[in-house]
Amino acid sequence: MSLVYDVVVVGAGPAGSAAALVAARLGRRVLLIERGEYAGSKNVSGAAFYAPQVLGALLPEFWCTAPVERHLTRRVISFVSPESSIAVDFRTARWNRPPYNGFTMLRPRFDRWLAEQAAAAGATFLPETVVDDLLRDGGGRIVGVRTRRPEGDIEAAVVIAADGVNSFLARKAGLRGELRPEEVSIGVKEVIALDRSTIEERFALTGDEGVTYEYVGSVTEAVKGGAFLYTNRESLSVGVIVQVASLAGGKVPAYELLERFKSHPSVAPLVRGGRLVEYSAHMVPEAGLAGLSKLYGDGILVAGDAAGLCLATGLYLEGINFAVASGAAAGETAAEASASGNAGAAALRAYERRLDRSFVLRDFRRFRRAPAFAMSERLQNVYPGVMTALAEQALASRGQPRSKLLALAREELRRAGVPAWRAVRDLWRGGRAFGW
């Protein structure tokens, strides 16, 4: 005899826990399944968590009790060549008060806390359980999951696949194809311990203020990607995220790029004296709109990274907020469908309509050109160097007559082998990706 639930959620990351929490609050019998020994034990991100309003709508003022690290009041985006860097450094006191603009956090702690909130709302939490397959009825409709446990079949009116970037369930449901190496990146990260006062002095932060640094350019050499450095309370999260397709061509593994990143002259002083406490790695779906799975089928919904809901544009690097928002919408749709007794694809399409109206799919559509632009050859490997060289020429003082900026820019583009018309066209492309 198998167990029967209204909603079975696979994966207790931010998407799955948000889905379970919402469906349980709507009075449904909910099972939240996690393959790790605790929620968060398999999960890795930077981690910067933006748009606190999204989780705040489910758990008001969650930052007072959730294990968040620092709230972000400063953001630095750097363009890097081997010996130089030029950065945009934004900071505002307006993000130093509720509802804030984002937080850094450590996922094993945060995800564990969020799964506890789902359990407190009434969901049953089942850890240490792998889901290997979907159950189908005679008509091919999904009616539950098969776990890798003895007599491990579990029936459900609706299955929510929140099983992360690899989402074998979305593939088994026929909602997405195989992952291609062009549409995913591999992130490697180190958590580096530094004492609180050193972090605050080194990064010009007061109390629980935090900063995120992001880097594009020579830090990843010929491999496409970028690097980051985030401040936690008493540690830094330092990592490199590189496109899987470009790794084999570069013939250099990501952890080696991470070592080179930490020794860059603009990064080394920031990590100096720190002590490695944990190394980790995870894949990231980075193709934007083009990489999204189909979001619903007969008896199934897909949320978070499983659906490809991660937006990596260089300017925006967000996934956890999309996971929470999509999970909550999936939980609500699944609760309604199971209550009405109709969990067919036509009824579950309400999930996609919810995401259509929210910031989730609107942002993915609006910035649909941005992920490819951020990964383009010249933006990755040419312009960061042109920018630092231009800055050096413009700022250098040598006791020689100076050129004006446009002449310097032409000279640097010529040196980089980029015709001016091509640079103008790339500017136009960047404008279409981000500007208008």
Add this chain to the structure above:
Amino acid sequence: MVRSGDHPFAQAPSTTLQEKMATVRFRPDPEPHIVVNGEVCQDCTVHACVYACPANLFSLLSDGSIAFSYEQCFECGTCYVACNREGAISWRYPAGGLGVSFRDA
């Protein structure tokens, strides 16, 4: 673990992959969750797995074959995504509660 220590002039805390891996907690599944089919990858010249794996679990041997161990796997999936040979890498998650457990601390 950290070569540079807390010396006032210490440079970046550079670490070897071995030192990195020593910080991670693994409880390996007694049954391998990834199986590499050496016959399929025998004549591969790309060796994407060797550069893709963040734990360096794939090594190219002098005879051109691939040596692989699964015990220190992050379960990220990069190897099977990077691999261009159908059937070379059979991949599934380890049993519930086993495999890698991140702590971020």
